[in-house]
Amino acid sequence: MADSLLETKLFVPKARRGLMRRPRLVEALQRGVEGRLTLVSASAGSGKTTLLADWIAFSQEHPPVWLALDSNDNQSGTFWSYVIAALQTLIPGLAETARARLAGSQSQTEQNLTELLNELSALPQEVVLILEDYHMIDSPQIHSEVSFFVEHLPENVHLVIATRADPALSLARLRARGDLVEIRASDLSFNRDETNTYLNGVMGLTLTDEQVGVLEERTEGWIAALQLAALSMQGRDDVAGFIGNFAGSDRYIVDYLVEEVLGLQQPDMRDVLLQTSILERLTGPLCEEVTGQEDGTATLEMLERANLFTVPLDDHRQWYRYHHLFADVLRARLLYEQPDHVMELHRRASNWLELNGYRAEAVQHALAGEEFERAADLVEMTLPQLRQNRQEATMRLWLDAIPDDLYENRPVLAIGYVASRLVNGESQNVETRLQQAERWLDGGPSQSRKGFVVRDETAFRQLPGAIAVYRTAMARARGDIEETIAQAHRALEVAGEDDHLERGGAAGFLALAHWSQGELEEAYRWWTEATESLERAGHTSDVLGTRIALADLLIEQGRLDDAMTTYQRGLDLVAAQGGGIRGAADMYVGLAAGYLKQDDIASAREHLKLAESLGEQAGLPQNAHRARVVKAHLLESEGDDQAAIAALDQAENLYVSDYFPDVRPISALRARAWIRQGHARRALDWARDRGLSAQDETTYLREFEHITLAMALLATGDDGARAEALQLLERLRLAAEAGGRAENLREILTLLDVADGGAREQQAPPIEQALPDPLTEREFEVLRLLNTDLAGPEIARSLYVSLNTLRTHTKSIYMKLGVNNRRAAITRAAEMGLITNRR
Amino acid sequence: MADRPAARYEIQIKGELDERWTTWFDGLDVTVAGDGTTVISGSVADQAALHGLLQKARDLGLPLISVRRIELRGDDITSNQPPSARGDTQ
Numbered sequence: 068m069a070d071s072l073l074e075t076k077l078f079v080p081k082a083r084r085g086l087m088r089r090p091r092l093v094e095a096l097q098r099g100v101e102g103r104l105t106l107v108s109a110s111a112g113s114g115k116t117t118l119l120a121d122w123i124a125f126s127q128e129h130p131p132v133w134l135a136l137d138s139n140d141n142q143s144g145t146f147w148s149y150v151i152a153a154l155q156t157l158i159p160g161l162a163e164t165a166r167a168r169l170a171g172s173q174s175q176t177e178q179n180l181t182e183l184l185n186e187l188s189a190l191p192q193e194v195v196l197i198l199e200d201y202h203m204i205d206s207p208q209i210h211s212e213v214s215f216f217v218e219h220l221p222e223n224v225h226l227v228i229a230t231r232a233d234p235a236l237s238l239a240r241l242r243a244r245g246d247l248v249e250i251r252a253s254d255l256s257f258n259r260d261e262t263n264t265y266l267n268g269v270m271g272l273t274l275t276d277e278q279v280g281v282l283e284e285r286t287e288g289w290i291a292a293l294q295l296a297a298l299s300m301q302g303r304d305d306v307a308g309f310i311g312n313f314a315g316s317d318r319y320i321v322d323y324l325v326e327e328v329l330g331l332q333q334p335d336m337r338d339v340l341l342q343t344s345i346l347e348r349l350t351g352p353l354c355e356e357v358t359g360q361e362d363g364t365a366t367l368e369m370l371e372r373a374n375l376f377t378v379p380l381d382d383h384r385q386w387y388r389y390h391h392l393f394a395d396v397l398r399a400r401l402l403y404e405q406p407d408h409v410m411e412l413h414r415r416a417s418n419w420l421e422l423n424g425y426r427a428e429a430v431q432h433a434l435a436g437e438e439f440e441r442a443a444d445l446v447e448m449t450l451p452q453l454r455q456n457r458q459e460a461t462m463r464l465w466l467d468a469i470p471d472d473l474y475e476n477r478p479v480l481a482i483g484y485v486a487s488r489l490v491n492g493e494s495q496n497v498e499t500r501l502q503q504a505e506r507w508l509d510g511g512p513s514q515s516r517k518g519f520v521v522r523d524e525t526a527f528r529q530l531p532g533a534i535a536v537y538r539t540a541m542a543r544a545r546g547d548i549e550e551t552i553a554q555a556h557r558a559l560e561v562a563g564e565d566d567h568l569e570r571g572g573a574a575g576f577l578a579l580a581h582w583s584q585g586e587l588e589e590a591y592r593w594w595t596e597a598t599e600s601l602e603r604a605g606h607t608s609d610v611l612g613t614r615i616a617l618a619d620l621l622i623e624q625g626r627l628d629d630a631m632t633t634y635q636r637g638l639d640l641v642a643a644q645g646g647g648i649r650g651a652a653d654m655y656v657g658l659a660a661g662y663l664k665q666d667d668i669a670s671a672r673e674h675l676k677l678a679e680s681l682g683e684q685a686g687l688p689q690n691a692h693r694a695r696v697v698k699a700h701l702l703e704s705e706g707d708d709q710a711a712i713a714a715l716d717q718a719e720n721l722y723v724s725d726y727f728p729d730v731r732p733i734s735a736l737r738a739r740a741w742i743r744q745g746h747a748r749r750a751l752d753w754a755r756d757r758g759l760s761a762q763d764e765t766t767y768l769r770e771f772e773h774i775t776l777a778m779a780l781l782a783t784g785d786d787g788a789r790a791e792a793l794q795l796l797e798r799l800r801l802a803a804e805a806g807g808r809a810e811n812l813r814e815i816l817t818l819l820d821v822a823d824g825g826a827r828e829q830q831a832p833p834i835e836q837a838l839p840d841p842l843t844e845r846e847f848e849v850l851r852l853l854n855t856d857l858a859g860p861e862i863a864r865s866l867y868v869s870l871n872t873l874r875t876h877t878k879s880i881y882m883k884l885g886v887n888n889r890r891a892a893i894t895r896a897a898e899m900g901l902i903t904n905r906r
Numbered sequence: 907m908a909d910r911p912a913a914r915y916e917i918q919i920k921g922e923l924d925e926r927w928t929t930w931f932d933g934l935d936v937t938v939a940g941d942g943t944t945v946i947s948g949s950v951a952d953q954a955a956l957h958g959l960l961q962k963a964r965d966l967g968l969p970l971i972s973v974r975r976i977e978l979r980g981d982d983i984t985s986n987q988p989p990s991a992r993g994d995t996q
């Protein structure tokens with residue numbers, strides 16, 4: 068079904084026989100497609116599609132690409148993936164990577180569009196893309212993307228938009244620059260000559276000039292009306308009488324004329340026309356089912372020959388649709404003339420469509436026929452297909468159309484509802500539906516299904532896991548960490564062994580929850596699990612995303628080498644998959660950041676370049692800002708302070724959390740840059756704007772910012788500020804030590820050194836050291852670092868000493884404490900009140 | 907379920923539609939105005955519903971002449987709200 072839907076949307080309409088040639092308009096189109104945008108904007112029945120079909124068949128040199136839009140295409144990803152699919156009919160494989168990304172997750176459209184535009188501009192041929200029924204699009208995001216697209220169209224690409232309403236694109240600007248050719252209602256409507264040619268020439272009537280004039284005036288040249296009028300006149304003798312009555316009536320033209328045309332038909336045919344007007348698409352057997360009459364296929368062919376507004380949808384003359392205007396008027400009549408019968412017609416249609424595998428359309432008619440239970444069944448079975456085709460608008464419509472009480476005992480449907488709401492971040496009714504689904508769980512695994520209705524068995528089996536995952540997401544959105552953790556654990560409990568995606572998701576939620584509370588070890592453990600699950604699920608980009616989180620944690624714990632290894636493993640994974648994975652750039656950027664920490668500027672620069680060479684689309688959402696932060700540091704190392712600040716500004720604008728806690732805010736990085744550049748005051752202003760003060764309670768999430776504040780205070784050189792900073796730093800030190808945050812601790816210790824300056828010599832380690840041979844100040848520093856998870860080499864690096872020197876210190880410490888290993892040293896030192904044992 | 911009452915709108919289109927078109931226009935009144943135009947009027951739930959109606963007119967090719975919002979007065983006998991809601995003291 069998915070494929071045939073696509074086929075229909077991409078089908079180029081054929082020119083019809085006996086058509087009016089309209090050289091004036093065809094010329095305008097030719098002119099239009101030398102430029103960027105051609106707009107054909109006029110109401111239904113104006114002849115837009117006919118004109119375009121004519122132009123394509125007879126005049127257009129370059130085979131065009133056609134896309135018929137409908138109300139389901141209002142999602143940016145869906146819209147553009149269809150555009151690319153349409154272009155692929157001309158150039159197979161064009162921008163396929165971009166298309167797959169757009170059709171899949173919520174990727175950044177602009178990058179994908181840029182890729183598409185680049186590929187288009189590299190083509191040797193001219194490309195004409197026609198978007199039909201653009202008025203179906205009402206998403207401001209898509210309008211802005213289409214504007215972008217038009218703005219950046221390469222010379223060889225030309226866009227034609229056919230619509231019933233002027234689109235919300237920057238038309239005025241295009242007009243002013245001469246980049247827009249418009250064909251409007253007044254252009255499309257027949258003038259006197261054309262009316263004459265049409266009525267007397269094409270339709271074979273024998274009207275006088277005056278009669279032609281009357282008709283032209285009455286219809287204002289509106290083609291659909293003239294067509295209907297012609298059909299009305301072809302079948303009758305008293306043409307003059309008809310014209311007289313028609314001209315004298317003020318009645319809505321189409322209604323009047325359709326009535327006339329219907330009046331000319333045999334009763335059976337009349338019924339067929341009215342009754343099949345409820346169908347979006349018609350085919351012989353379906354018409355037979357709905358009307359109860361035979362020879363459906365023959366009837367449709369006859370309708371086409373008689374010019375009764377049927378449009379073929381494929382080359383095999385299997386499927387047709389009515390011209391929208393005609394169908395609308397017929398349907399209005401049907402509603403009025405046979406109101407009770409209408410429901411029945413929908414039901415018949417729904418039945419046939421379901422039996423023949425057209426489930427989505429079966430749902431539409433079931434709902435229209437108010438067969439709600441059946442509709443609910445069908446919707447439940449169609450949800451996976453809708454999700455896959457990104458038909459979210461349809462999903463919403465249908466789920467909303469199902470009466471509330473039916474959700475009571477349909478757990479799978481209820482969860483489908485939840486999913487459709489949460490995807491957009493909406494919460495209306497979600498709690499109710501979750502509870503409705505959970506009612507099923509209350510009875511335990513062995514309860515009978517009595518009273519419950521389930522149509523999608525697979526989804527039903529995954530129900531407990533799905534519920535838990537949704538509850539986790541909702542708890543997280545509310546900021547309820549406890550609940551998030553509880554629900555995520557539940558999700559892990561109930562998820563199957565092989566539900567890797569669910570397990571990965573739940574583990575990720577747990578990791579994030581622990582991370583935001585500063586529980587780094589726990590966070591690390593859950594990120595590791597998430598990585599494993601996601602690898603098993605084959606979601607490489609997500610795996611790379613978790614590697615970024617892992618690396619962040621490792622760096623916080625002072626384990627830089629391990630962080631580098633994590634990124635390297637990510638690159639290995641990318642290489643194993645042949646490259647081209649979103650997230651590859653992030654790995655390079657991560658390595659670059661690591662090299663910066665090691666003061667290896669050259670390697671940092673090299674890796675940043677590698678990341679850039681992969682292009683924007685190789686980056687996950689955070690890469691945009693992370694890369695710029697690295698860039699900022701590089702610029703600073705080259706002495707270009709202003710550019711560094713500018714890069715940080717850019718980074719801030721591009722910041723997205725992607726759910727990560729913002730533990731190293733870019734504004735804090737910028738404040739530090741200011742400090743280094745000698746603008747401590749500015750940094751203090753920043754701190755004030757952020758509501759930071761030296762008297763704050765220290766929290767994990769603001770630790771980095773508080774350290775930054777301390778830096779600013781110290782940099783002022785003011786004694787009072789220094790005293791404040793010292794107090795703050797002491798408190799931060801305790802917290803960082805207790806939390807195992809070695810990286811922050813290192814900074815804190817360094818700052819404390821700086822702050823004390825000479826004064827340290829007197830103050831030193833706790834005055835009362837109950838030791839015969841007290842520890843020196845340096846040894847005390849080492850002792851504090853031994854009280855973390857830092858390995859020897861890392862401690863050495865933190866203190867800017869060699870490993871040998873460190874060993875000398877530790878030997879001395881052990882001796883003084885009367886122990887012979889690290890753990891014992893910590894325990895002993897804690898007993899003596901020298902440090903706080905955080906284990 | 908809105909807290910504020912729906913507003914009343916009058917949409918004037920060119921061409922005469924008879925009352926058979928009521929169902930098509932969500933049950934609103936369809937009245938010929940005698941000057942070759944028709945007024946579609948009644949209670950419209952919200953802006954989205956209003957735009958839906960305008961689109962229906964558009965899709966039928968009915969030229970729009972005007973759209974008016976009618977403020978309900980307490981003694982407006984054409985109001986479709988029950989007396990108690992209108993604040994009558996009877």
